[in-house]
Amino acid sequence: MPIRNADAERVRHTSFFRSADDATFNTAMNGAFLQRFPANTTLLMEGDPVGFLYILLEGAVELGAGWKSKDTTLAILRPISTFILAAVVLESDALMSAVTLERSEILMIPGESLRSSMKQNPVFGFAVSEEQAGCYRGLVRSIKNHKLRDSTERLANYLLTQRARQGDRDEITLPHEKRVLAALLGMTPENLSRAFSKLSDKGVSVDGAHVGFSNVAALERLARPSPLIDNHYSQDRNTLGKAYTERQQGLLDQKKA
Amino acid sequence: MPIRNADAERVRHTSFFRSADDATFNTAMNGAFLQRFPANTTLLMEGDPVGFLYILLEGAVELGAGWKSKDTTLAILRPISTFILAAVVLESDALMSAVTLERSEILMIPGESLRSSMKQNPVFGFAVSEEQAGCYRGLVRSIKNHKLRDSTERLANYLLTQRARQGDRDEITLPHEKRVLAALLGMTPENLSRAFSKLSDKGVSVDGAHVGFSNVAALERLARPSPLIDNHYSQDRNTLGKAYTERQQGLLDQKKA
DNA sequence: CGCCGAGTTGAAATTATTCAATTTATGTGG
DNA sequence: CCACATAAATTGAATAATTTCAACTCGGCG
Numbered sequence: 001m002p003i004r005n006a007d008a009e010r011v012r013h014t015s016f017f018r019s020a021d022d023a024t025f026n027t028a029m030n031g032a033f034l035q036r037f038p039a040n041t042t043l044l045m046e047g048d049p050v051g052f053l054y055i056l057l058e059g060a061v062e063l064g065a066g067w068k069s070k071d072t073t074l075a076i077l078r079p080i081s082t083f084i085l086a087a088v089v090l091e092s093d094a095l096m097s098a099v100t101l102e103r104s105e106i107l108m109i110p111g112e113s114l115r116s117s118m119k120q121n122p123v124f125g126f127a128v129s130e131e132q133a134g135c136y137r138g139l140v141r142s143i144k145n146h147k148l149r150d151s152t153e154r155l156a157n158y159l160l161t162q163r164a165r166q167g168d169r170d171e172i173t174l175p176h177e178k179r180v181l182a183a184l185l186g187m188t189p190e191n192l193s194r195a196f197s198k199l200s201d202k203g204v205s206v207d208g209a210h211v212g213f214s215n216v217a218a219l220e221r222l223a224r225p226s227p228l229i230d231n232h233y234s235q236d237r238n239t240l241g242k243a244y245t246e247r248q249q250g251l252l253d254q255k256k257a
Numbered sequence: 258m259p260i261r262n263a264d265a266e267r268v269r270h271t272s273f274f275r276s277a278d279d280a281t282f283n284t285a286m287n288g289a290f291l292q293r294f295p296a297n298t299t300l301l302m303e304g305d306p307v308g309f310l311y312i313l314l315e316g317a318v319e320l321g322a323g324w325k326s327k328d329t330t331l332a333i334l335r336p337i338s339t340f341i342l343a344a345v346v347l348e349s350d351a352l353m354s355a356v357t358l359e360r361s362e363i364l365m366i367p368g369e370s371l372r373s374s375m376k377q378n379p380v381f382g383f384a385v386s387e388e389q390a391g392c393y394r395g396l397v398r399s400i401k402n403h404k405l406r407d408s409t410e411r412l413a414n415y416l417l418t419q420r421a422r423q424g425d426r427d428e429i430t431l432p433h434e435k436r437v438l439a440a441l442l443g444m445t446p447e448n449l450s451r452a453f454s455k456l457s458d459k460g461v462s463v464d465g466a467h468v469g470f471s472n473v474a475a476l477e478r479l480a481r482p483s484p485l486i487d488n489h490y491s492q493d494r495n496t497l498g499k500a501y502t503e504r505q506q507g508l509l510d511q512k513k514a
Numbered sequence: 515c516g517c518c519g520a521g522t523t524g525a526a527a528t529t530a531t532t533c534a535a536t537t538t539a540t541g542t543g544g
Numbered sequence: 545c546c547a548c549a550t551a552a553a554t555t556g557a558a559t560a561a562t563t564t565c566a567a568c569t570c571g572g573c574g
Binding site: 072089120121137143149186 | 303304322323324343344346347349353375376379382387389392394398399400401405443483484485486
């Protein structure tokens with residue numbers, strides 16, 4: 001329950017806390033605690049009042065939402081990621097539910113501690129703004145991905161992003177079960193299977209969680225990755241998060257009138 | 258080009274500037290100017306570096322994005338709304354393009370002025386964070402709306418939202434051309450026509466920009482508006498914006514396991 | 515051995531897009 | 545004020561994308 005020094009240091013250096021002085025950091029951490037959760041634990045449901053800022057240190061968390069017996073996955077987070085920051089800032093109710101996908105280690109910071117740190121130290125407050133901006137832009141990318149691409153194109157781009165993150169090798173390992181991946185990509189598991197087989201043309205081979213690439217050029221021709229949609233270079237995938245990795249261009253797509 | 262007093266006052270009181278002291282306000286406004294644009298003017302294209310924070314004072318602006326010859330509308334803004342705040346905070350390139358839909362009046366604040374105000378005054382910085390959080394949550398609502406509802410349900414909810422904003426009368430006026438509305442709701446104009454006719458069952462009648470309601474109960478039964486998706490109570494519709502209107506609950510939908 | 519869940523495959527049904535043809539509005543200039 | 549040009553909106557039919565339902569495979573694991 002109290003925070004181990006190593007954990008505090010990790011957060012201190014990897015999140016927006018790096019910009020805080022010790023006093024601010026201590027204020028923010030006031031009342032914070034570290035908690036472990038087993039897989040498939042609901043941390044928060046839609047509509048719940050939000051009392052804490054969550055920071056995922058280990059494991060994986062799915063953010064989702066439902067309506068009329070339908071469910072959708074909005075993002076899957078990997079360490080180090082904050083979540084429900086917006087609700088904390090506004091002291092309002094959660095718009096998304098949060099569920100662990102694996103056994104996870106999560107730092108919980110009382111909303112009031114965070115807000116007072118922000119109001120007390122403008123440099124820290126600005127760092128939080130940067131984090132918020134990164135989350136916002138992650139969402140914009142996600143919407144563009146869904147509205148502009150069909151399911152096969154989304155999968156192709158997902159695979160290229162994973163490949164870039166896993167060192168540009170000819171084989172990658174999918175980081176999630178296929179059903180979870182399907183939900184993240186906004187399709188049914190059946191459809192994901194079909195999308196994979198459509199990509200066999202482009203040199204994509206699948207064996208369980210292992211995906212091989214024998215013709216990346218062809219895959220890229222189909223996927224047409226864009227720096228305005230895909231976060232290739234960021235440490236964290238199709239996340240809502242990660243402020244500290246925005247600043248690259250690359251091949252540019254066409255523009256609109 | 259210099260800012261008229263009346264305009265300055267309007268911004269001062271309706272946006273996050275209300276929380277700023279005079280000194281901060283003046284710093285932020287340093288180098289700001291007010292500009293008028295005719296309809297269909299591109300203010301910003303995807304990928305462009307962003308030098309200013311934009312605040313829409315009059316008119317309407319569409320935020321959109323494109324990929325591979327496809328275009329999509331992400332939001333339509335009405336006064337008073339800020340846009341591309343996230344890119345300004347991060348000093349990065351725009352992920353969305355911005356185009357005026359009508360003759361518009363827009364206040365442009367140099368990014369550097371805004372950022373230094375934020376770093377100088379934590380209370381102001383916090384107000385900006387609240388604005389960012391509101392924008393973020395607007396996007397979350399928008400994604401949920403698109404992923405959880407089909408086109409008819411989106412239209413039904415849009416109509417109910419408009420009706421609430423226009424005083425709960427039995428007739429409303431659509432604030433945009435139908436083709437613009439279709440883009441906002443994520444469908445083709447043809448499909449919007451069909452969605453309207455599907456709603457005639459539910460007492461919805463259309464005549465040009467006028468829409469009449471003769472059976473709101475039936476329409477609500479289909480639409481199932483939710484406070485976790487729809488911003489009924491906010492001044493500004495399916496916007497990315499508006500921080501200052503989050504704090505209500507209402508009928509709650511089902512929850513998920 | 516046999517259960518069970520994840521994954522795959524096929525076929526039908528649903529939802530949305532595209533293309534083409536008309537009709538309705540809107541606006542301009544004579 | 546009308547006639548014409550142009551854009552917006554509607555409608556139908558054909559196509560495409562996605563979901564749903566059902567059956568079946570495969571690989572653990574008790």
